[in-house]
Amino acid sequence: MRGEAIEAMLPFLDGLYANPSGSHRFARRARQAVDEARDRVAAVVGCHPNEVVFTGCGTESDNTAILGAVSRIGGVAVCPAVEHHAVLHAVEHTGGRTVAVDRFGRVDLDALASTLDDLTGDDRPGVAIVSVMAVNNEVGTVTDLAEVARVVRRHAPAALVHTDAVQAASWLDLREITPHVDLLSLSAHKFGGPKGVGVLVERGGPRVDPLIIGGGQERERRSGTHNTGGIVAASIALELTDLERPTENVRLAELRDRLVKGLQSNLDGVHETVPVEHKVAGSGHVCVEGIESEALLFLLDEAGVCASAASACASGAMEPSHVLAAMGVDRSRALGSLRLSLGHTTTADDVDRAVDVLGPAIRRLRAGVGR
Amino acid sequence: MSGGVDSSVAALLLQRAGHDVVGVTMKLWGGDSDTGCCSVSDVDDARRVAQQLGIDHLVFNFGDDFDAHVVEPYVDAHTRGITPNPCIECNRSVKFARLAERADLLGFDAVATGHHANIGTTPDGRFTLERGADPAKDQSYVVHMLDQARLARTMFPVGGLHKSEVRELAADIDLRTADKPDSQDVCFITSTGGRTAFLGDRIPFRPASVVDTSGEQLGAVESVELVTVGQRKGLGLPGGGPKRYVVDVDTAAGVVTVGSDDDLLRPGLSVGAVTWVDEPVEGDVLVQCSAHGEPRPATIVTGRASDRTSGDLAIRWQTPQRRIAPGQSVVFYDGTRVLGGGICR
Numbered sequence: 001m002r003g004e005a006i007e008a009m010l011p012f013l014d015g016l017y018a019n020p021s022g023s024h025r026f027a028r029r030a031r032q033a034v035d036e037a038r039d040r041v042a043a044v045v046g047c048h049p050n051e052v053v054f055t056g057c058g059t060e061s062d063n064t065a066i067l068g069a070v071s072r073i074g075g076v077a078v079c080p081a082v083e084h085h086a087v088l089h090a091v092e093h094t095g096g097r098t099v100a101v102d103r104f105g106r107v108d109l110d111a112l113a114s115t116l117d118d119l120t121g122d123d124r125p126g127v128a129i130v131s132v133m134a135v136n137n138e139v140g141t142v143t144d145l146a147e148v149a150r151v152v153r154r155h156a157p158a159a160l161v162h163t164d165a166v167q168a169a170s171w172l173d174l175r176e177i178t179p180h181v182d183l184l185s186l187s188a189h190k191f192g193g194p195k196g197v198g199v200l201v202e203r204g205g206p207r208v209d210p211l212i213i214g215g216g217q218e219r220e221r222r223s224g225t226h227n228t229g230g231i232v233a234a235s236i237a238l239e240l241t242d243l244e245r246p247t248e249n250v251r252l253a254e255l256r257d258r259l260v261k262g263l264q265s266n267l268d269g270v271h272e273t274v275p276v277e278h279k280v281a282g283s284g285h286v287c288v289e290g291i292e293s294e295a296l297l298f299l300l301d302e303a304g305v306c307a308s309a310a311s312a313c314a315s316g317a318m319e320p321s322h323v324l325a326a327m328g329v330d331r332s333r334a335l336g337s338l339r340l341s342l343g344h345t346t347t348a349d350d351v352d353r354a355v356d357v358l359g360p361a362i363r364r365l366r367a368g369v370g371r
Numbered sequence: 372m373s374g375g376v377d378s379s380v381a382a383l384l385l386q387r388a389g390h391d392v393v394g395v396t397m398k399l400w401g402g403d404s405d406t407g408c409c410s411v412s413d414v415d416d417a418r419r420v421a422q423q424l425g426i427d428h429l430v431f432n433f434g435d436d437f438d439a440h441v442v443e444p445y446v447d448a449h450t451r452g453i454t455p456n457p458c459i460e461c462n463r464s465v466k467f468a469r470l471a472e473r474a475d476l477l478g479f480d481a482v483a484t485g486h487h488a489n490i491g492t493t494p495d496g497r498f499t500l501e502r503g504a505d506p507a508k509d510q511s512y513v514v515h516m517l518d519q520a521r522l523a524r525t526m527f528p529v530g531g532l533h534k535s536e537v538r539e540l541a542a543d544i545d546l547r548t549a550d551k552p553d554s555q556d557v558c559f560i561t562s563t564g565g566r567t568a569f570l571g572d573r574i575p576f577r578p579a580s581v582v583d584t585s586g587e588q589l590g591a592v593e594s595v596e597l598v599t600v601g602q603r604k605g606l607g608l609p610g611g612g613p614k615r616y617v618v619d620v621d622t623a624a625g626v627v628t629v630g631s632d633d634d635l636l637r638p639g640l641s642v643g644a645v646t647w648v649d650e651p652v653e654g655d656v657l658v659q660c661s662a663h664g665e666p667r668p669a670t671i672v673t674g675r676a677s678d679r680t681s682g683d684l685a686i687r688w689q690t691p692q693r694r695i696a697p698g699q700s701v702v703f704y705d706g707t708r709v710l711g712g713g714i715c716r
Contacts, residue, residue, distance in 0.1 A: 294431055298477050316414060317398030317432035365476060 002192035002240055002344070005233040009194065012229030020226045021217060030228045037235035044242040045184065045201055046175030053200045053221045054231050058166040058187025059086035060211065061200035064222070065162040065183045066090035066131060068208025073160070075126030076119050080107035080133075081326035082141075087131045087164050088322070104278045105141040105327050107132055109151050116155035127152075127159040129208075134168035134177055138310065138323040138339060139274045140283025142172070149180040160207055166190050170241055170343065171249060171280035182207055188234035191241040192344060197230040244344065252342045253281035255351050259340060260284050262355035267362055273329070273337070284340035287324075287333045291365040294318050296338065299361040305354050308339045372396050372421065372428070374413030376548040377485025377529050379420040380537045383544070384528040385483055386424055393479070394421040394428040397470060399437035399461070400559045416548055423546065433469050440464035442559060446573045449596045452622040453698035455714075456513075456662075457557050463516045471521060483526035486510045488709075490522050490530070498522035500648045500709040505533040512662050515702040515712035516646045570596060579625040581606055584618065584634055595622050600696040601635065618694060637694045639669070639687040642701045645713035652711065657704040658686055660695045660715065666704055667692055684713065 012033065018026035020034045034054070042049040055061045066077050067090055077096035079087050082105045091098065097119070100111045112130070119127050130152045135142055149161050162183035165174060169191045178184060178201065188197035202208065206221055214223030253276070263270045269289030279285075288296070293309035297318075300307050310321035324334040340354065372378040372394040385392045396417045414430060421428035441460045448455045471482045487503030488511040498519055503509040517525060529537050534553075541549035556562060560569045570576075576594030583589055590607045592598060598606075602617045606629065616635050619628040645651075653673055657666035668689040686701070695701065695715045702712035 292473075295473055295476055298429065316418070316430040317434075318430075319432065320435075368476060 001194060001233070002237050004240060005193050005237040008236040009229040009233035012232060016228070020228055021215065030226075033232050034226055034228055037231045040235035040239050041186075041199055044174060044238050045186075045199075046178040047201050047203055050219070051201050051203050051205075053202060053218045054226065054234075055198035055200050055222050056224070056227070057196060057198040058084075058164070058185055058190070059198070061185035061187070061198040062086040062131070062162075062164050062166075063090050064200055064211040065160075065185060065208055066096075066129060067094065068211060069129035069160050069162070069183075070094045070096075071209040072207075073126075073128040073158070075128040075159075077129050077131065078112070078115055078119070078127055078159075079131040080105075080112075082136055082138075082323045083131065083133055084137050084164055084166070086166075087133065087162075091131065101326050103327055104274050105136050105139050105323060106143050106278075107148060109147060112148070113151050113155045116152065116159070120156050120158075127156040129160040129162055129183075130156065131162040131164065133164040133166075134172060135165070135280050136323060137167040138321060139285045139327070140167075140279035141274050142168075142278060142280060145177055145180045168280075169238065170245070171282060173245065174242075178203070186238070188230070188237060191237050193234035193237035194230045197227060197234040199234070241344075248344060249281045252346065255346060255348060256281060256284045256340075256342055258348070259342070259351045259354060260286060262351070263358055266355065266359040270362075271333075273324070273327075282342040282346075284342060286338050286340070287329065288336040288338060288362055289333065291336045291362055293336055293338050295365055296336075296361055299364070300357060303357040303361065305357045307354075308341075309337050310339075372417035373485070373554070374416035374420075374548065374551075375485065375554060376541050376546070376551050377487070377534075377537055378417070379485070379546050379548045380532075380540050381483050381485040381526075381528040382420065382424055382426060383540065383546070385526070386426065388528075392424075392426045392483075394418075394424075394426050395470065395474075396428070396430050397437075397465065398430050398432045399434055399465065400442075401434055416551070420546055420548055423544075431470065431473060433465050436465050436469045437461065446570060448698055449570055450574055450622065452595070452598075452620040454599045454696045455698040456700050457559075459513050459516070459700050462514055467514070467517060467521055467525065471524065475524065481524045481526050483528055485529055486514055486527050487534075488514050488527050488530045490525060490527060497649055501530075502704075502707040502709075503527075503530045507663075508534045510662075511704075511707075511709050512659055512664075512700065512702050512712075515648070515700070515709050517648065518646060519649060522648070567594075567597060577622070577625060579620075579622075579627050581608065581627045581629055583615075584628060584630045589629065592627060595620065595625055595627060598627050600694050616693075632693075635693045636691040637688070638691050639672070639685060640695055640701065641716040642684045642686055642713040643716050645684050645711060647711035648709050652703065652705075656710060657706070658688075659702045659704060660699055671703065683716070 016030055018030045020030035038049045038052045041052050070077055077091045077094050079091045079098060080101050081098040082101050097115055099115050100108045102108055116127055119125055132143055132148045145163055152159055152161050160182040163181045164185050166185055166187040169186055182203050184201040186199040189195040210221050212223050217223050260272050271287045273285040273287055309318050321334055321337060382392055382394055396414050418428045441457050445455055445457045474482045487505055487508040489501040491499040491501055500517055502511045538549055560566055576596055579592050579595035580588050581590040598617055598620050600617050613631055615629040617627055618630040618634045653671050655670050658669045659666040670687045672685040672687050697715050699715045700712055701715050703710040
């Protein structure tokens with residue numbers, strides 16, 4: 001977490017522990033903190049504060065958008081096949097449809113249009129919501145949501161447009177995304193805030209049914225006692241991220257290139273999965289020929305370099321990436337995938353150390369000998 | 372570490388012996404299962420035991436290998452009237468192959484499991500594979516495919532213990548797996564649906580007529596793929612009269628032949644895909660044809676040269692024995708020592 005966010009959170013775990021929905025003086029101060037946090041988030045997202053709903057995580061925001069839209073509007077949910085499971089599994093759960101992507105992981109707009117055409121019209125179920133992520137969490141690909149929204153408005157005018165912007169907040173100016181969508185999801189731990197805080201932006205008032213019913217907090221869009229400290233910390237972290245974004249994008253793109261080129265200059269068969277012009281600065285996703293990332297991750301961990309390959313299932317096992325499969329990456333090449341993510345704490349020394357450790361580890365696995 | 376008590380205690384004993392131990396659970400099966408060793412709750416148990424011991428715990432996903440080398444051959448074999456032992460194929464192709472190779476690659480000296488079997492050495496430095504100390508829990512049959520190279524890098528820390536001793540060691544330090552029941556069944560087959568549901572989802576069942584040894588039709592079964600040599604029940608035959616056993620299954624022709632106990636007796640059997648713990652053996656041996664079956668005296672007959680190059684052997688029983696279902700593993704012993712084994716043709 002960002003130090004400023006930790007500092008901002010602490011008073012609400014101690015002296016200002018009051019429930020912001022209460023009526024006494026401490027409750028009022030907690031309420032003021034939540035209101036101010038909402039203002040901060042709205043300013044960064046580019047929406048009205050009343051459009052900001054605080055949730056328990058990014059997955060809850062995504063689930064609320066998908067399940068809430070299907071419940072309120074009826075019809076089918078649609079998303080590209082490379083969405084995060086928070087969207088993909090929610091869409092599949094409601095019997096929705098997935099759409100093909102190109103080799104970089106961007107939704108195929110022609111396929112999207114024909115899917116929407118297929119679902120709309122007489123005797124058709126209709127489309128409740130189209131959900132397209134702003135930035136892919138595995139490979140970093142950026143999607144032009146203005147184009148997506150144009151296709152949806154033309155081919156399924158009644159459908160809502162949602163974007164899972166969880167991976168976008170650190171890298172893209174959200175004010176340029178928000179105008180194109182009806183709903184937008186964020187998760188605080190992706191920009192230096194605490195885990196367990198999400199945001200769902202519902203533009204123009206309530207657009208979907210709530211997922212959690214109860215005491216009516218968040219103007220009845222998300223019941224449950226506010227996580228005051230978490231919400232405040234999230235808003236502070238988002239504000240800082242927004243301020244630092246222009247310089248961090250330049251700094252981290254250079255470091256990312258240094259990392260990938262450093263690997264490629266040492267080793268053959270290291271392929272950058274998505275060209276840099278199509279992805280965000282912090283994403284260094286590569287596929288390494290001739291190794292299995294599950295084995296590589298063990299050697300890296302032993303050497304103090306923490307990396308990831310794809311997403312883990314409930315047992316903790318690495319699952320073959322559905323994102324790479326949808327992009328048409330060969331399964332054997334996908335087995336050697338490696339997600340090297342950079343963020344606000346990453347330094348040039350970190351990158352050089354990673355290159356120093358990765359080269360020998362990969363060579364050792366390729367040689368097939370123990371120590 | 373399967374999440375069971377044997378592998379938990381194996382890790383404990385290795386740690387006490389001063390080894391640098393890392394726990395690994397293999398994720399093999401993604402489908403429905405309530406009996407398996409890689410369900411989320413079993414992985415949780417393995418991880419919590421590792422945490423209690425203070426060792427690292429990893430989960431390796433070998434699901435593709437398990438599908439290709441265990442599940443698909445299991446399904447395919449049933450369409451040909453063959454009854455394989457998937458746990459043995461998993462040991463052969465995944466646990467002591469894929470996982471062991473991964474361990475070699477990552478610089479580990481050995482793979483240890485919770486199997487009840489023992490590895491010894493001869494005076495001239497060869498490795499031996501022996502039965503586990505607990506006769507009721509002996510698992511030497513299911514690890515018979517280990518060869519010298521693999522035995523050199525394999526450890527069975529609980530092989531010298533009785534199961535009750537294993538549970539006591541676990542209980543002594545309050546391991547959560549101390550009282551966990553033994554796993555019984557094939558991990559990818561649910562206890563509710565059984566083999567019928569599993570195979571029914573994957574292959575079309577074909578009916579077959581049930582005939583006696585003279586060819587006279589006695590009845591019919593709905594799915595020939597579920598019939599195994601030696602089977603007595605579930606054939607839809609009227610009760611009373613002498614007991615009748617399946618003596619032959621012809622899936623292609625759709626014919627199940629039944630006969631008396633005597634009709635099932637065979638003077639010997641043919642064994643393919645033979646592997647040896649050490650040098651190939653001929654002559655008198657004990658032969659065991661199921662995980663806890665009785666070892667019976669028999670002679671390994673020198674096969675034709677063409678048979679030997681294909682790894683096939685002929686076995687002649689000392690006294691005729693019931694026919695072994697094709698696909699079952701056949702393991703050769705000298706007393707308590709495993710010599711090798713193969714698959715019944």
